[in-house]
Amino acid sequence: MKAVMYEETGPASVLKLQDRPLAEPGAGELRVRVVVSGVNPTDWKSRSGSGSRKLDAPKVPNQDGAGVIDQLGAGVAGFTVGDRVWLWDVAWGGNEGTAQEYVVVPSHKAVALPDAESFDTGASLGIPALTAHRALTSNEDGPARLSPGALAGRTVLVTGGAGAVGHAAIQLARWAGAAVITTVSGDRKADLARRAGAGTVINYRTDDVVDAVHQLAADGVDIIVDVNAPANIETDLRILKPGGTISIYAANPGESLTVPIRESMTKNVRYQFILTYTVTDEQKQHAVAAVAEALAAGALRVGEEHGLPLTRFPLEQTSAAHDAVEQETIGKVLIDVTPAT
Structure with missing residues (x-):
């Protein structure tokens, strides 16, 4: 599969598109085919670090995204293969972000995306x-x-x-x-x-x-x-x-x-x-539940008509997407990773 990775902190040019093996989900995990990855200021700030520094392991950027469940690990309940989901805090505390075609996440970091809502909306939630x-x-x-x-x-x-x-x-x-x-x-x-x-x-x-x-x-x-x-x-x-x-x-x-x-x-x-x-687990649980409820009610919408213009880049231009966020592009910057269907 294709993934954008970086092996040292620094400018957006450290981001490289690479081929890597498809990972299998473990117990309590699921694998998602990422359709859209969302970019936030925290993503470029984490990538840039405080200067050039070699990482212990290659890292895939971006915390937020939306896609389709591709495989379930043992013990995962409440989801089926083919479910549409939005993702949160994917890269926090690890090396796997959403700027890749498939990502394995703990099942609690995937939330049902209503059929009426777009992957763009799902990838714009999270952070x-x-x-x-x-x-x-x-x-x-x-x-x-x-x-x-x-x-x-x-x-x-x-x-x-x-x-x-x-x-x-x-x-x-x-x-x-x-x-x-x-x-x-x-x-x-x-x-x-x-x-x-x-x-x-x-x-x-x-x-x-x-x-x-x-x-x-x-x-x-x-x-x-x-x-x-x-x-x-x-x-x-x-x-x-x-x-x-x-x-x-x-x-x-x-x-x-x-x-x-x-x-x-x-x-x-x-x-x-x-x-x-770093909010408490209870605060995070309340937030995820409330955002999911508001999303289901149609209260969270994106796009120019809803006040959040979208700027898009293909996966191979993830570095340009990071630069766009750093340059304070108005609205939301998204990366198209795989086809919606």
């Missing part, structure tokens, strides 16, 4: 949707798991509403009944955020964010899902409701955050830093 779920459930007195009405009466602000995590946060928050505000940097991103379902969109380059938010939520917002806390922290503190939560899920290597202590104390602010790989 973005699970991160968004944790961000939206990190409020101290909020729900542990999202469901319809779970955030009723709450107001959520999503910064960077046109990004993959922001897009998922808008859709999940709306599905759970929250009022959703988002900030963006331009008209195109504003249009995308509205298509995703944001009730109010604020252009932070031209509008007064604090004034605009307080016109909509006089007491402030309950949760802020923040893609750039260092740049937004002062504004966040002015628009957050007392006792509210700032969920921080993104950072560049070496980046730090200066927290205004007195202002945070006055409002009893909760800061929740998020890395979806």
Whole structure:
């Protein structure tokens, strides 16, 4: 089978298309023919490392994907060969990612993909949707798991509403009944955020964010899902409701955050830093279950018409796909691995 692999960290050029043997699933595992692989910032950051370093073993990149079950290992229940599934955290803690024609995963990392949903949608969930779920459930007195009405009466602000995590946060928050505000940097991103379902969109380059938010939520917002806390922290503190939560899920290597202590104390602010790989097992289980439920309800959609444009590459151009994500291509970058049928 064909697989993209790298043997040392570094620029995208370290990624090479190679032939490798087809692996057999062991007990509790299943093998998936990958149709679409999703690329996230974590994928290129992991590949680039902190400089060139030889790896102990070759590694296949990419955490997310969607495809068709090809073979079941011993003891796997609840699946049959031919089932459509989406995958999460595939490459975490190991060397096997989704940038290959077939991947063997523990059965719990495969989730049923409804017939009405595309492989594109399945490959766009994973990191973005699970991160968004944790961000939206990190409020101290909020729900542990999202469901319809779970955030009723709450107001959520999503910064960077046109990004993959922001897009998922808008859709999940709306599905759970929250009022959703988002900030963006331009008209195109504003249009995308509205298509995703944001009730109010604020252009932070031209509008007064604090004034605009307080016109909509006089007491402030309950949760802020923040893609750039260092740049937004002062504004966040002015628009957050007392006792509210700032969920921080993104950072560049070496980046730090200066927290205004007195202002945070006055409002009893909760800061929740998020890395979806290392949340508790219970939190991950809640997230996977809620995302699956929202997906089945048709609440998680991708594509230009739903606010998340798709940029595609063939498997042999995985390096270009990684570069596209690193260069902050708007929307979601996907890799076509094998034919859908």
